[in-house]
Each structure stands twice: as structure tokens, then as C-alpha cells.
Amino acid sequence: MGGSRAVVLASGGMDSCVTVAIARQTHDVALLHCSYGQRTASRELRSFHSIADHYGIGTRLSVSMEHLGKIGGSSLTDPSIPVRGADLSAKGIPSSYVPFRNANMLAVAVSWAEVIGAHAVFVGAVEEDSSGYPDCRREFYDAFEAVVRAGTKPGSDIAILTPVIRMKKSDIIGVGLRLAAPLHLTWSCYQREDVACGVCDSCALRLRGFSRAGVEDPIPYDVRPVYT
Amino acid sequence: MGGSRAVVLASGGMDSCVTVAIARQTHDVALLHCSYGQRTASRELRSFHSIADHYGIGTRLSVSMEHLGKIGGSSLTDPSIPVRGADLSAKGIPSSYVPFRNANMLAVAVSWAEVIGAHAVFVGAVEEDSSGYPDCRREFYDAFEAVVRAGTKPGSDIAILTPVIRMKKSDIIGVGLRLAAPLHLTWSCYQREDVACGVCDSCALRLRGFSRAGVEDPIPYDVRPVYT
Numbered sequence: 001m002g003g004s005r006a007v008v009l010a011s012g013g014m015d016s017c018v019t020v021a022i023a024r025q026t027h028d029v030a031l032l033h034c035s036y037g038q039r040t041a042s043r044e045l046r047s048f049h050s051i052a053d054h055y056g057i058g059t060r061l062s063v064s065m066e067h068l069g070k071i072g073g074s075s076l077t078d079p080s081i082p083v084r085g086a087d088l089s090a091k092g093i094p095s096s097y098v099p100f101r102n103a104n105m106l107a108v109a110v111s112w113a114e115v116i117g118a119h120a121v122f123v124g125a126v127e128e129d130s131s132g133y134p135d136c137r138r139e140f141y142d143a144f145e146a147v148v149r150a151g152t153k154p155g156s157d158i159a160i161l162t163p164v165i166r167m168k169k170s171d172i173i174g175v176g177l178r179l180a181a182p183l184h185l186t187w188s189c190y191q192r193e194d195v196a197c198g199v200c201d202s203c204a205l206r207l208r209g210f211s212r213a214g215v216e217d218p219i220p221y222d223v224r225p226v227y228t
Numbered sequence: 229m230g231g232s233r234a235v236v237l238a239s240g241g242m243d244s245c246v247t248v249a250i251a252r253q254t255h256d257v258a259l260l261h262c263s264y265g266q267r268t269a270s271r272e273l274r275s276f277h278s279i280a281d282h283y284g285i286g287t288r289l290s291v292s293m294e295h296l297g298k299i300g301g302s303s304l305t306d307p308s309i310p311v312r313g314a315d316l317s318a319k320g321i322p323s324s325y326v327p328f329r330n331a332n333m334l335a336v337a338v339s340w341a342e343v344i345g346a347h348a349v350f351v352g353a354v355e356e357d358s359s360g361y362p363d364c365r366r367e368f369y370d371a372f373e374a375v376v377r378a379g380t381k382p383g384s385d386i387a388i389l390t391p392v393i394r395m396k397k398s399d400i401i402g403v404g405l406r407l408a409a410p411l412h413l414t415w416s417c418y419q420r421e422d423v424a425c426g427v428c429d430s431c432a433l434r435l436r437g438f439s440r441a442g443v444e445d446p447i448p449y450d451v452r453p454v455y456t
Binding site: 061063064065066067068070071072073098099100101102103104106107108110111112114115134135137139140142143144146147148149150151152153154 | 289291292293294295296298299300301326327328329330331332334335336338339340342343362363365367368370371372374375376377378379380381382
């Protein structure tokens, strides 16, 4: 929606959908989706395109980083590692952590930004209310910005923006509702593609967020436990 | 060859071949090749496997980052941009620069290193004698190391090592000869796969390096100009 160009990394999930809504207020948005061998890749991609269609965003790029699946090490990409049931009080790095995934995605985003002349990359990472991934902290994005300054052409000037990183899930939902973001088109579940399972970490965080925001999650669930 | 594990990024070219020879002295080497839609991808990959075979390195990963080809912006990946003839006195960033390419490759290397428990990633980047790419300077690798510290699991401790970065091409050839690196198996040409063209930037740098080292380049060339 006018303004200078920005690449927004959009998974098809809720946090990145709200990030798109925020980015559109100031930037002309180009949308990037990265699949990396995750179990629900095709469902996510459908949400990605639905969100792009909703906003009339024509500049889209969908890339496949299947090597992350080959490399493995995560329950999201390795069928031999089970996706564990949600335990929102657990500490430490969960089995769904994909090693250094966000650096891989940011690298693609910056390459694209440099070519299309975008001066910002938006990422819907969430630090506190998320799952303890090391590459979801602002410290990581600050470090990455330094790499971008050192490793792109002089004058590229690409900032890495993380507008929801300090928000709680319920705040993100609140902002999404205020901006009329199409939350009904998003997909968050780590293990199913027909209806959301309701029990993986990602479903649990999402359902808890809606519960705390005092609104009903508009997507269909297999089971819908109450997380408080 | 014993020691702790390291991932070495190997293009199939001379600098990375010598980097493999150096890394083997202290580390148990795992070899990573990234193709990114460059013109000579299949020839490079052949060299990669020949070098791995030569050293008996079984742990290999070859990944395709075709999105860099889709993204374009470089004469290496975009057939509509010609590979310019060599001009070793030219300043600035050449048309063969692939935007932020090395960050994409490093991200894959670090993901793999984290999964296989390697504490080092070796890269055969060359700062001075190379072609002015912003992502070939040590400053860039220092910044990337900070990203690795911020974005991997605690205890991963992955260093980014660039043992030839301050060397001139002729020094690299000297080190390669001293370590009996299989330079005859390497490939550097940006535009041909049957014999090296002899006239692209990469061939010119390589031929000038051999000339200055006072040895004959063992690979076949279409034409073999004298660069001094």
C-alpha cells in the first residue's frame, strides 16, 4: 500500500499474517514463503497464497529449502522424531526447533530484497510468547542486520524489522483484529493439514492466545482444549 | 583425518579445494556443496565429488538453492546478463555478484554443522585477490559468527574459519602444492563446462595466480591468455 518496498516473510501463520497487516501500513509489500520440508508445508502454502490474494499482493516468491529437511534434526521435518504434545510450561529448546532455520530464511529474503530494491525485511518472530527458539530473539535479528550491512552492496540498506517480537500472542491477535487481518485464512498447526490438531505446541499457543484475547479462533480444530 | 568435526563449504574450485586440504590437517571433514542455478553447476558438482573421492571423505551433502537462480540479479545465474570478459583492473562489484549468496550458503552449513555436531565451518573465501564481492570479506564472516552465536543452541559453538581469506591467489596455489591438494580436479570457469574459457574473471584470476606462482595450471583451457 504505497511507500517503499519491503519483503515480508510469511509462513501462512498468524504472527506473520499480522506482520503483513502492519507492514502494509507503511510499505509496498512483496511476500516470501519458504518451505523447508515441514510436515504441513502444502497447507501453509495455501494459507500464504490466500493471505496474499486477500491483500491483492502480486509480488510473491515461494521457495523450497528442502535441504533443511535433508539435514533433519527437528520433529517438524523428520518423520522419525514425534511432534510432542504441548507443554507450555516446559523450559528449553523444543524438538520442533529446526537448526538455524530463520537464518536460512532471512538469507533468502535479503537476497530477494537486494534484487528488487527493498530496504526492509519484515519477520513475524515472537520472542517471549513463543517456544524458546534461539533464532526468535531480537538479539539474533540485530546480529543478522550487521551481517546484511557487511554482506550486501553498499547502498542496499536493508533493515530487519520484527514488529511483533515483544508482543504476547493475545496482543498479536488484538492488533490483527484492529487491522482486520484475515486470521481466518491462517494456519499454525505443526502436524495436521485438514483441521488443526489442537494439541501441538503451536496450536496450544494459538488457542491460549485467543482465549486470553477473549475471542474465538475462527479456524477448525480436531479437539479444542482450553489453555489458560 | 581425526580431530573434531568440521563442515567445509566446497564449490569444486581451487580456493575451497585448498581450504579442504588445510581443514583436513586438524579436523574430521564433512563436505558441503551448494548449487544455486549457476551456469556451470554440474561441472562444479563433478569437481566437488572428485575432490571428496580423492580424500576419501564420505560425509557429503549437496544442496540445491535454486531460489537464488529464480531471484536472479547476477550474470552467474541469469542467462540474460552476459558474463563479462575479465578486467582485473576494474573496481566495484562485478555482474557475477550473486546477492548475499555466501550468507545463504553459510546458513545451510551452520544448520548442518549444528545437526552433525561440527564446531567449525570452513569457507574458502578470498578477500583481496578476489573480485570485490562484499560477502568475501572477513568483516562479513565475523558478523556471521555473531549471528551463529545468537541463533544456534547454547553449546553449539560453531566458528566460521576462513584460512585463505588474506592470501593472494598465487599463495593459495603455493599452499595447495605444498599440501598436495588435487588442483587438477578443480573447476573455476564461470561459463564453460567442457574446457575452461580462459577469459572470464574467474579464469583470469586463476591463470594469473598460476603465472605468478610460476607453475602451469593443470586443467584444460579453450584459450590461455597470459595475465600478469
